[in-house]
Amino acid sequence: MLALRHARRAGSHTHARTFAAVSSSINPSGVGPFQVFDRNAKRLQKDRAVARDGGERSRTVDYVRNEVADRLMERFMDIKRKFETVLDLGSGAGHFSKLLEEDKAGKVTMLDLSGKMVERDPDSEFEVAVDRGVLDEEHLLQSIPPNSQEAIVSCLSLHWVNDLPGVLVQIREALKPDGVFIGALFGGDTLFELRTALQLAEVEREGGISPHVSPMANPRDMSNLMSRAGFTLLTVDVDEVRIGYPSMWELLDDLRDMGESNAIIGRRHFVPRDTLAAASAIYQQLHGEDAGVPATFQVIYMIGWKPAPNQPRPLERGSGDTNLKTVL
Amino acid sequence: MQPTARVASSTPLRRLAVHSTTTCAEQSVAYGKCIVATYTDVQKDSCKAEFEKFGACLREAVRVHAFLTCVQLL
Numbered sequence: 001m002l003a004l005r006h007a008r009r010a011g012s013h014t015h016a017r018t019f020a021a022v023s024s025s026i027n028p029s030g031v032g033p034f035q036v037f038d039r040n041a042k043r044l045q046k047d048r049a050v051a052r053d054g055g056e057r058s059r060t061v062d063y064v065r066n067e068v069a070d071r072l073m074e075r076f077m078d079i080k081r082k083f084e085t086v087l088d089l090g091s092g093a094g095h096f097s098k099l100l101e102e103d104k105a106g107k108v109t110m111l112d113l114s115g116k117m118v119e120r121d122p123d124s125e126f127e128v129a130v131d132r133g134v135l136d137e138e139h140l141l142q143s144i145p146p147n148s149q150e151a152i153v154s155c156l157s158l159h160w161v162n163d164l165p166g167v168l169v170q171i172r173e174a175l176k177p178d179g180v181f182i183g184a185l186f187g188g189d190t191l192f193e194l195r196t197a198l199q200l201a202e203v204e205r206e207g208g209i210s211p212h213v214s215p216m217a218n219p220r221d222m223s224n225l226m227s228r229a230g231f232t233l234l235t236v237d238v239d240e241v242r243i244g245y246p247s248m249w250e251l252l253d254d255l256r257d258m259g260e261s262n263a264i265i266g267r268r269h270f271v272p273r274d275t276l277a278a279a280s281a282i283y284q285q286l287h288g289e290d291a292g293v294p295a296t297f298q299v300i301y302m303i304g305w306k307p308a309p310n311q312p313r314p315l316e317r318g319s320g321d322t323n324l325k326t327v328l
Numbered sequence: 329m330q331p332t333a334r335v336a337s338s339t340p341l342r343r344l345a346v347h348s349t350t351t352c353a354e355q356s357v358a359y360g361k362c363i364v365a366t367y368t369d370v371q372k373d374s375c376k377a378e379f380e381k382f383g384a385c386l387r388e389a390v391r392v393h394a395f396l397t398c399v400q401l402l
Contacts, residue, residue, distance in 0.1 A: 200363055204372065207372030207373075249342075249349070273386075278363075278379060278382075281360040281382065284357075
């Protein structure tokens with residue numbers, strides 16, 4: 001059985017996994033951004049999530065992404081411009097793209113790490129023409145030429161990217177001058193209830209902790225990252241989506257079906273039963289409400305523009321000809 | 329979801345979920361309360377006694393479930 005599993009893995013993917021931590025090739029002595037997430041494991045998790053019950057489970061757990069896509073669309077609609085093409089980066093099954101209307105966009109290109117995820121839903125669910133492709137967000141410029149896009153959208157995929165500043169730079173490069181990037185990603189307070197419950201359980205039962213919930217971007221850092229990547233006219237805001245679950249177990253099931261299981265390099269592949277049961281008890285007591293337990297998803301929304309000469313910009317310092325003193 | 333329907337679903341982790349939240353709810357609450365009382369300074373085994381009762385209940389529940397499954401199979 002074991003040999004068979006390995007043979008199948010080796011056949012379908014170029015990286016054969018032996019036992020533990022890393023499923024993609026990572027060169028520890030190479031230069032480059034620090035690797036936190038196992039991108040290959042993430043792709044496998046998403047593929048499997050879509051394959052479960054013929055996609056039924058995956059559709060059931062769309063609620064977080066649909067809600068955030070809806071809120072992101074509100075911000076998108078505030079931009080008074082019609083785009084010929086929109087690039088949906090890390091589109092998932094197209095939660096955002098499905099909301100696009102014909103008077104706003106002519107065509108949308110959906111790109112995702114997981115080919116099965118991007119193909120999940122038929123074209124009939126979209127109002128605008130759809131193009132689909134498989135692309136690792138970390139290597140955007142390998143497939144998308146610079147200065148080619150009018151608008152790039154990313155709805156809840158950038159939290160699995162190792163080099164967030166680098167991806168933001170690539171997005172800015174891929175945009176045409178005066179092109180817009182509008183995105184949503186999970187912020188640092190996401191799933192803090194689960195994080196604390198698992199940490200307390202591991203400390204009390206086993207005497208140590210290991211990473212279960214990803215490190216995520218701090219909302220205060222986002223505007224710095226955006227301006228460092230060369231975007232102008234920034235808007236960054238933070239919002240929360242709180243979902244109630246009967247217990248920790250349903251949350252874990254749904255996270256897995258979303259393809260959002262742990263993909264940190266060096267994660268534990270096995271958590272003892274005792275620790276899980278302890279975490280469930282702690283989650284209930286520490287964060288529980290009458291009818292179950294809450295889970296918080298913190299979402300950072302950001303809008304940035306690629307600089308262009310025709311954009312509004314602040315006037316030269318000292319060029320004002322009205323004295324504020326006389327007005328006030 | 330009905331507890332009975334959940335007992336019927338049969339993966340080991342599902343059963344653990346049911347037992348830890350429903351069958352052993354009392355012991356689970358006692359353990360959780362112990363942690364919450366000391367959660368700024370939790371050490372290894374600081375709620376050992378409470379967890380042992382919780383764990384014993386879980387093992388008993390799994391055993392009874394296994395027995396019932398066997399009876400049904402007969």
